[in-house]
Amino acid sequence: MLAIEKNRASQIQNIKSKRIEKVSVDELFDGISKGQYPELAKGITLIESTRPEDFEMANLLLTKCLSIQNSSLRIGITGVPGVGKSTFIESFGSYLTKMGKKVAVLAVDPTSSISKGSILGDKTRMEALVKDPNAFVRPSPAGDSLGGVSRKTRESIVLCEAAGFEIILIETVGVGQSETLVHSMVDFFLLLKLAGAGDELQGIKRGIIEMADAIIINKADGDNVKKAKLAKTEFARALHLYPPKENGWIPTVLMVSSIESSGLNDVWSLLKKFFEESEGNGHLSKNRFEQNRKWFEQNLENELKFRFFKNPHLQKDIAETLLKIEKNEVSPFHSAKLLVKKFLK
Amino acid sequence: MLAIEKNRASQIQNIKSKRIEKVSVDELFDGISKGQYPELAKGITLIESTRPEDFEMANLLLTKCLSIQNSSLRIGITGVPGVGKSTFIESFGSYLTKMGKKVAVLAVDPTSSISKGSILGDKTRMEALVKDPNAFVRPSPAGDSLGGVSRKTRESIVLCEAAGFEIILIETVGVGQSETLVHSMVDFFLLLKLAGAGDELQGIKRGIIEMADAIIINKADGDNVKKAKLAKTEFARALHLYPPKENGWIPTVLMVSSIESSGLNDVWSLLKKFFEESEGNGHLSKNRFEQNRKWFEQNLENELKFRFFKNPHLQKDIAETLLKIEKNEVSPFHSAKLLVKKFLK
Known part of the structure; x- marks a missing residue:
């Protein structure tokens, strides 16, 4: 890290620490349970803190939040850089908040770090959601290890659920181990793909397609529609080759245009179907216990x-x-x- | 376990223990290093022993064998029951011994147990190899856990290599975690398949196809040839959809008839190509160190x-x-x- 970055990092840590010190766990919990955003944000900052003296407070807050945790739909979203994850989350998130749903967006991004500026970067990419009173957007926490980052994200979910969020979208970049970690904290796993030329499955890490509960062909608009339809067919065939999932769910391929906001109805219908089925047959709670x-x-x-x-x-x-x-x-x-x-x- | 089975198991353990006690580690090592089969068999029995008093001797023997361990080709072979693994190993093993190669056959079989009789069962299924002076066939060890079984197999490889075996074939049944374990102890991983109707990849555990360095369509004879060719095409297409392997190896699909002994040349050529390439670019030794x-x-x-x-x-x-x-x-x-x-x- 360069000196100027180090300086900036320590400034940020200072600001964060001061923010935490001002309030007690009880105050934080009180605010979170009322769905107040500033307290939720401060609570997550506490969870993310790497100062040993914050650990006990963080655990206390977490235990309190676990006691009032509401059920939510936890949805993981992955795809290689450039596939349009942020745009998709922006338009799908807005679609959900317009229906009156409270939506939280978290991220597990192993490439994120203070020096790269993605702490603000993520936020500015989702302008509408950030301003949306029904949405809460939290960029990826900084962390030394991917395991650490994902752990913080996993615990942030608890705080968001305690704050009454009904849908948690967890974004991850399709590189390395982060999908496996995100997959192990969500109920439903979405893989975003572009319609490209030729080998549609190339470039995706081994195993990711097998984790997907649905594949979304993104940017299915304009000149892309024909290519998207071809990609849909190819993916549907590839998915068909895999043995069925343990919970009986059959992965589906959908087309979406985040710009034209088309296909979002289909995504929501699919999700509703999944949650109705897996709540009905007990797989949702079974899966969550096993994840824990x-x-x-x-x-x-x-x-x-x-x-x-x-x-x-x-x-x-x-x-x-x-x-x-x-x-x-x-x-x-x-x-x-x-x-x-x-x-x- | 029924009383009669328990009795039988304890008898077998008794016989084994007596066999071990008769010889010292030095005698065992001396015999193994000269490629003598009785000592190799006794050495493996010592490795497999679950009696705590045998552990130290087993470790001593292992350390000695590690010091003279020859390089060999370690090949994993998997496929669902009924695909013809034993018949394939019998005919491919005989093909190799006829070329003057010394071939050892080991097994990791989680379904194997004394009561099911597979200790002898495996052997009788490979009649020619068992009698072949250039082959050594060892059935799956009994064990409480799959990890334990695979660990014993992993250590038996060391003994076989110390005894001068140049090719080690490790058979596993395509269920559960055993392929992952076998994959982590071999240089090359073969998946056997039958030409069937329709969904060729159905019934294979998620991830196995991704581990395969080659897929062999077995029983490609008689009326099956046409179906086998179709299966070959479908598998080749499926393999093509995966991203390339770390070592640059591109998995291949071959057709074999174990009964007609056809296609074995192709399998051997492919293996030679793999070993020449991966020895040349250092991936073989790199992979083995990483496995260790x-x-x-x-x-x-x-x-x-x-x-x-x-x-x-x-x-x-x-x-x-x-x-x-x-x-x-x-x-x-x-x-x-x-x-x-x-x-x-």
């Missing part, structure tokens, strides 16, 4: 591994073992066992 | 989690936490952190 359980187990693993790898007495052993493993001198199984034994002694 | 590292990390995780979950002082807390997580009363993150803190105190 997985987050718990994963965090358990991470925490155990973190403590193990940062243990000062093990540094030399770990480095030596890895070298021996690389040279094929020791079994990866036995050496792991030995090191854990030493760790827990 | 992953096995190490995974075993580290497993061991840490195992110790955590069986800790007698945590049983009550874990049960209570899971209940609270299910009811959405606590954050999965904070509760994991708290429990780990208690564990390491």
